[in-house]
Amino acid sequence: MPYRPKKMERQVVGGILRRFRNWLPRHGAGPPQDNLGEVVKEPERAQEHCLPNFAGGQHFFEYLLVVSLKKKPSVDDYEPTITYQFPKRENLLRGQQEEEERLLGAIPLFCFPDGNEWAPLTEYPRETFSFVLTNVDGSRKIGYCRRLLILDEVEKRHQISMAVIYPFMQGLREAAFPAPGKTVTLKSFIPDSGTEFISLTRPLDSHLEHVDFSSLLRCLSFEQILQIFASAVLERRIIFLAEGLSTLSQCIHAAAALLYPFSWAHTYIPVVPESLLATVCCPTPFMVGVQMRFRQEVMESPMEEVLLVNLCEGTFLMSVGDEKDILPPKLQEDILESLGQGIKGSQTSEQINEHVSGPFVQFFVKTVGHYASYIKREANGQSHFQERAFYKALTSKANRRFVKKFVKTQLFSLFIQEAEKSKNPPAGYFQQKILEYEERKKQKKPKEKTLK
Numbered sequence: 001m002p003y004r005p006k007k008m009e010r011q012v013v014g015g016i017l018r019r020f021r022n023w024l025p026r027h028g029a030g031p032p033q034d035n036l037g038e039v040v041k042e043p044e045r046a047q048e049h050c051l052p053n054f055a056g057g058q059h060f061f062e063y064l065l066v067v068s069l070k071k072k073p074s075v076d077d078y079e080p081t082i083t084y085q086f087p088k089r090e091n092l093l094r095g096q097q098e099e100e101e102r103l104l105g106a107i108p109l110f111c112f113p114d115g116n117e118w119a120p121l122t123e124y125p126r127e128t129f130s131f132v133l134t135n136v137d138g139s140r141k142i143g144y145c146r147r148l149l150i151l152d153e154v155e156k157r158h159q160i161s162m163a164v165i166y167p168f169m170q171g172l173r174e175a176a177f178p179a180p181g182k183t184v185t186l187k188s189f190i191p192d193s194g195t196e197f198i199s200l201t202r203p204l205d206s207h208l209e210h211v212d213f214s215s216l217l218r219c220l221s222f223e224q225i226l227q228i229f230a231s232a233v234l235e236r237r238i239i240f241l242a243e244g245l246s247t248l249s250q251c252i253h254a255a256a257a258l259l260y261p262f263s264w265a266h267t268y269i270p271v272v273p274e275s276l277l278a279t280v281c282c283p284t285p286f287m288v289g290v291q292m293r294f295r296q297e298v299m300e301s302p303m304e305e306v307l308l309v310n311l312c313e314g315t316f317l318m319s320v321g322d323e324k325d326i327l328p329p330k331l332q333e334d335i336l337e338s339l340g341q342g343i344k345g346s347q348t349s350e351q352i353n354e355h356v357s358g359p360f361v362q363f364f365v366k367t368v369g370h371y372a373s374y375i376k377r378e379a380n381g382q383s384h385f386q387e388r389a390f391y392k393a394l395t396s397k398a399n400r401r402f403v404k405k406f407v408k409t410q411l412f413s414l415f416i417q418e419a420e421k422s423k424n425p426p427a428g429y430f431q432q433k434i435l436e437y438e439e440r441k442k443q444k445k446p447k448e449k450t451l452k
Helices: 033-040 095-110 152-174 215-219 222-233 244-256 274-281 294-300 329-339 349-368 387-390 397-406 410-421 429-451
Strands: 010-015 024-026 048-049 061-071 079-086 127-137 142-149 183-190 194-201 237-241 267-269 284-290 307-309 315-318 376-377 384-385
Touching: 079 095, 079 152, 079 244, 079 429, 095 127, 095 142, 127 244, 127 267, 142 376, 152 183, 194 284, 215 244, 215 349, 222 244, 222 307, 222 329, 237 244, 267 274, 274 284, 274 294, 274 387, 284 294, 329 349, 329 384, 329 397, 349 397, 376 410, 384 410, 387 397
Parallel strands: 048 127, 237 284, 237 307, 267 284
Antiparallel strands: 010 061, 010 142, 024 194, 061 079, 127 142, 183 194, 307 315, 376 384
């Protein structure tokens, strides 16, 4: 892939960001789409690399970085190197400086996860993908990358572009981080165009902010997506194989998003760097993406009970064998029926996301939506979840058998722990869907009595 001395330079432009990709630009004149993309645009999460907890505050992003392949001195080889950084932090305490060095030291590896076989290129299609860096406290930083070649002839233009980008990024970083549904307006100066204004609106519902199901739908059937979901629900080991970094990161984020309102808390690496391929041998749950060029190495690794998904061919290369039997049959039928109602070509990405995500949210509404009724709060402020009574409350034996297993997962445990700590009644998108479901059940009962 990659580097042409003197003539070309492949670079990654990216940043450690908070909720930006799927925000809706609301008019104004805005910079050319390509320029905005080179700054901070596109997909979602790669390797799970542990870092100290470096507080970032409520900013749109923490860093904008350019990572380039640079020739090593006296060696015919290249290495990823940070060649531009914004902002430059000064007057840091020693501990903070060490933490920043660890963070910035990890990023180049994930911007160029495809090993060290870099060769001269005359062209390279622009590609966007992302990775994840995990703090010691379990919180995650998302890196958004855009890879491209830069020619000598346009290098001056590129420098001008960076000069224009600097005040824009400074304004973006200093802007107040808006609440869901609110808008922030930024001013940008473009040479020969004058001052322009860009408005960014944060989605009211944030659970699909970083998700695009299109790649997953192109690569796999509904039945296969359902089996991946079933494996993830029981926290198994899942490996995705694909040629493109964009496909890997988009598909793995989409698969993880299907678990809403639960969050995957185990190893999560949308694009595994070559030096970390041993991750696929871990005995603990993981969800990782590996480039197709490493397929043979992965296949020859000692792995047990893994679902190996070939996104290029839409097949499972390895599986446990019981994936079709994990979820209750009736609820599987409900999901497939809803998904099969069709996606129209005229639908927006947000509408497609809702169409795909909705049936899986309903699955959790029907199986665990009654959880709040089984959190008993004591007079001393302590809360206790009544697990046995919770799953026994389900009338369907198939649903009860599934939930009895699901309550033992970390997915469910972390969700319940948060619910137990909350002093206020549940709120948000999931609770809204629970209330809508309960209302439909109430309206259905009088009709059933009338029929009798």
